[in-house]
Amino acid sequence: MDATIKKICGGDVRLASRLIRDIEDKIPEAKAKIKKLYAYTGKSFIIGITGAPGAGKSTLTDALITELRKKNKTIGVLAVDPTSPFTGGAILGDRIRMQRHAEDPGVFVRSLATRGALGGLSQAAGDAIHVMEAMGKDIIIVETVGIGQQEIDIINHAHSVVVVLVPGMGDEIQTMKAGLMEIADVFVVNKANRAGAKQLQMELTSMLNLSSKAAAGWRPPIVMIGDAFEPATFAENTAELAQKIEEHHIYLQQSGKLTERMHRKAMAEINDALSACLLEPVLSSLAGSGELESFAEKIRNRKADPYSVAEEITQKFFKKQGKK
């Protein structure tokens, strides 16, 4: 085994974090390392935490770490925050809530910036998970960027998805909508000490009464979590959350759904890798030669349309395959 890979599999945080960075920065050697590492992945249980900005995802992640550490599980956390579309910079602030675990060698927290990805994660997230899996983490928690209704890439990466909601974000119609409301394996009504929490719980309950997922064997539980500044009840509530996630894990294993989800994940991985393989070299070659700019100019001046341009590019790059 490659010395670096061996160290990462042995849990070396420095090298693991560096490899994650190489993936983020799209350093070509990183791909080769992931290829070697891939055989050692696939054994961790992956929990996704998603919800609106400020809903409490980081605070809940911190509480989950505490719960899971009581059971001696080793944990990796990937916490995603948004990249500025204007400067490319980012404030990665999820860690603030988790710093009490900074010195625990059983916990590895790594922040990622979205770098333009729109699905709630970053392009590097999938491979960053692989790195943490290879490190032998029992559980990996992936905290998405604060999301709205539709940024649900997390379902292609996590085995169990926790959707964190807070009261006061709209009426019952919101719970009927497609997207986010459909992907939860566990719902959290966070800040449940606030007005409207009971109402939200009722709306979720009636939404779940009509859900085909619920009828098919797993009805997503709704965990009410109170004020984080009331440590005793908060700890009790978050212990319940950890419990429900574990129950879902057991359900996945016993029902065979885990295989189904792993398969979905594999399909998504092919999709991602293939588009990286096909699209990125084409785009970077066009950008390098200046053709990309001139195509854009043609489209801007209405001398061409985007479909014809795409066809022309496809013809140029994939000629051989076309002739077969």
Add this chain to the structure above:
Amino acid sequence: MPERKIRVMVAKPGLDGHDRGARVLARCFRDAGFEVVYTGCHQTPEQIAAAAIQEDVDLVGLSCLSGAHRLLFPRVVELLREKGASDITVIGGGIIPEQDFSLLYDSGIKAIFTPGASLDSIVEWIKTNIKPH
């Protein structure tokens, strides 16, 4: 090949809750195009060093307004060195009397910015001196 992104961490060691300056800097670094990990107040040097390694940052910027910089800043450098991460640059700022500068520089702090330093000068220093890993 795409350009390496500069990753920095802004941290406040010790019993000091005056984080306005640290937050302004974090925001300014974001606008300079860096990825900025902010760890909040009341951090021990041990927490800061561990987080810097987990996050693979190029630079740690320490902010201290409590007067404990003589102890806390060198300790962060020392811990990074112990953990084999001496390639992570450490700079500091805050209420730091000039007579302490040499002690801090000797301990491995690479730059010190005190009240009056412009945001641009700090960003410029980072862009000139930090080559991403």
